[in-house]
Amino acid sequence: MRRQKEEEYLSGNLTAMIDVVFQLIIFFVCTVSMQDKANDESIKMAMAPHGEVSKDKNPLEITIDVNKSGVISISRQPMTEGTLYSVLSKVAAEYGAANVPVIIRGDAKTKHGAVRTVMDACAKAGIWKIKISALKEKG
Amino acid sequence: MARKRKKSEIHAGELNLTAMIDVAFQLLSFFIITVKPVDVVANLNVFRPSPEKTNTQDASPAKLIRIQVFPEGFVINDRDVSVRQLEALLVKLAEIDKNQTILIMCANASPHEKLVEVLDICAKVGLNNLSVVSSGGY
Numbered sequence: 343m344r345r346q347k348e349e350e351y352l353s354g355n356l357t358a359m360i361d362v363v364f365q366l367i368i369f370f371v372c373t374v375s376m377q378d379k380a381n382d383e384s385i386k387m388a389m390a391p392h393g394e395v396s397k398d399k400n401p402l403e404i405t406i407d408v409n410k411s412g413v414i415s416i417s418r419q420p421m422t423e424g425t426l427y428s429v430l431s432k433v434a435a436e437y438g439a440a441n442v443p444v445i446i447r448g449d450a451k452t453k454h455g456a457v458r459t460v461m462d463a464c465a466k467a468g469i470w471k472i473k474i475s476a477l478k479e480k481g
Numbered sequence: 482m483a484r485k486r487k488k489s490e491i492h493a494g495e496l497n498l499t500a501m502i503d504v505a506f507q508l509l510s511f512f513i514i515t516v517k518p519v520d521v522v523a524n525l526n527v528f529r530p531s532p533e534k535t536n537t538q539d540a541s542p543a544k545l546i547r548i549q550v551f552p553e554g555f556v557i558n559d560r561d562v563s564v565r566q567l568e569a570l571l572v573k574l575a576e577i578d579k580n581q582t583i584l585i586m587c588a589n590a591s592p593h594e595k596l597v598e599v600l601d602i603c604a605k606v607g608l609n610n611l612s613v614v615s616s617g618g619y
Contacts, residue, residue, distance in 0.1 A: 390600065392602075393600070454588060454593060462615075472526075475523070476600075479521055
């Protein structure tokens, strides 16, 4: 009788542990896929087969999307030039303008005028190092 | 006797379950590790000079290589060129000095892919000091 009780106790512990591990796995799987959804997928970027791939991701980097019709957004949040400037200048003031990498994901068909607006806002905020995102190969 | 047999059956079932869970975990972790989105995004580094800086650069335009990007095509130092000619010229320039400043002036009306095209050629030939300015009005 005593041995049987011990076995039940052991298997009970195992179940709880498996539950917790599953929860952890599901949590990580969900959060990993959520990271990708921050980018606007309707943007078709231009091709640049010779551009270099950035190896390490800087947690401070700001990705600014410019879609086909020239709407500027960060993490799917559309914003005007004024809002963009205030966001950038706040980040630049907090971390130093030279430390903030700005990446522009522009649609291939958008006019340069919209991208220029983003660049002007960056320059005004003191950020003069800009990365322009492009596709390395057809996805 | 009957009781004993029942006990051993439960024991066998638990063992099987553990093995299955182990395998399932192995599979899960394998897939989580291997399913990594392929990095197909390239980043092209450019400098955006602030307006004051542009003015000082305009004072000595002789040393600068100016590439103008228009919706219809490219102009390098006031010469109309095709993409191939531009690439050939930039290859020659890169042989002389890879760190010279290239000023890329992009017209507002030209599509973004034209600018990326120029930046891509510059990345290909190894020129890395690129400044992008916008020419207004066009």
